[in-house]
Amino acid sequence: MRTRALASEFIGTLLLVFFAVGSAVLGAEFIGTLGIALAFGFTLLALAYTLGPVSGCHVNPAVTLGMLCARRIDVRTAVEYWIAQFLGGIAGAALLFLMSEQVPGFKADGAFGSNGFGDRSAVHINTGGAFLAEVVLTFLLVFVVLGVTHRVAVTGFDGLPIGLALAAIHIVGIPLTGTSVNPARSLGPALFAGGAALSQLWLFIVAPLVGGAIAAVVHQVTHPTGEDRNIADEAAAV
Template identity: 75%
Template sequence: MDRRAVVGEFLGTLLLVLLAVGAAVLAGEAIGSVGIALAFGLVLLALAYAIGPISGCHVNPAVTLGFLLARRIDGRTAVSYWVAQVLGGIAGAALVLLLAKQVPGLETHGKLGTNGWGERSAVHINAGGAFLTEVVLTFLLVYVVLAVTHRLAATGFDGLPIGMALVVVHLVGIPLTGTSVNPARSLGPALFAGGPALSQLWLFLLAPLVGGALAAGVHLLTHPQPNLPAAEALATDARAAA
């Protein structure tokens, strides 16, 4: 296991939470939902180019699960990434809380950029709707990541579609659940916000993992497997085109 990759996942997840969740907490009223969505997408776009060559820039346990189930990484790598992502998410949220405490009157209890349903949703979506939302949106994100980082995809432009996908995911999801699609992004803020944010956390840990697993399954159907020899992969392409 490359220690640089693990450090990259920790740092990348920390920066994603600090800058993107921080944008929602510290500047949400000024920039609105569109600004928050752009913050998430642009941060991920920058990270894709910064740490993508080091770790693949998963910065999301659901993405790592997708790569594991698609047989793109091994179990040891997945576990080390998950640990790094969870710790990075917690560290990033701690820094967001520290910054928020410097703003007089800014409420953080039960909030802090956390996700939720019912009274904690802008449109009061129920738990079932929130679960479905997170599964579908995570499916989109993880499928795009798997597809554009595949060996047969155009190289050099991976970060752009991934960042754009995260922007779209947040444009749809912010009014519904606040948008998780990333268990590490949800866990860190909820631990510090406490209250109802913590009691609803289970959904935002489970649903993104379900979405990531579904994305891996579909990816295996639509793309040649990375571990196939080149001749066999070309034959698979020919059969698919027939």
């Protein structure tokens, strides 16, 4: 069961990067910001229903950290999920890069769907603003995930508000930083973009994790422990 869960996190993160980031890399001029936002939201929504019953469909280290802080999973499970997610993000970006190279005239140009601030931001947001934006945007995503699930797995209609939240987050965040809210989603494209994308990568790893941790703390206030079962033992058995 644990192997299935890790495979699901790897595959889910791979598909999220390939399809959602792919919409920004290859389709931005055709679908615009709204189209990219919907691509992220719809992809996560589909994955939630497909992989939710297997691994919980975190496909995001910040979500996994939120689950860990909320004591729904143990440290071992979190670390294994993180490894699977980062490897999945890299694999998804590699597959996207391979496909993009087959498009005549395509050039990554140091962007390749990566995140950025300063002159790599559409609105030239500074470092502090980008950090705050990523913290707040990730907070919303993880808070929604924790609030609608109340357990490790995504079940029933849980995937709908999560997908809608991610789409809304991208509508706001794309002009600011390109929207990360997911360290694994940021790492893969940055490795292939290189240059400034790699030098700025630290922010898109640290800020989403901070946002995820804060979301878990606030969730404990709005949803007291007595109402939110600690099922770390269940997660450890996955």
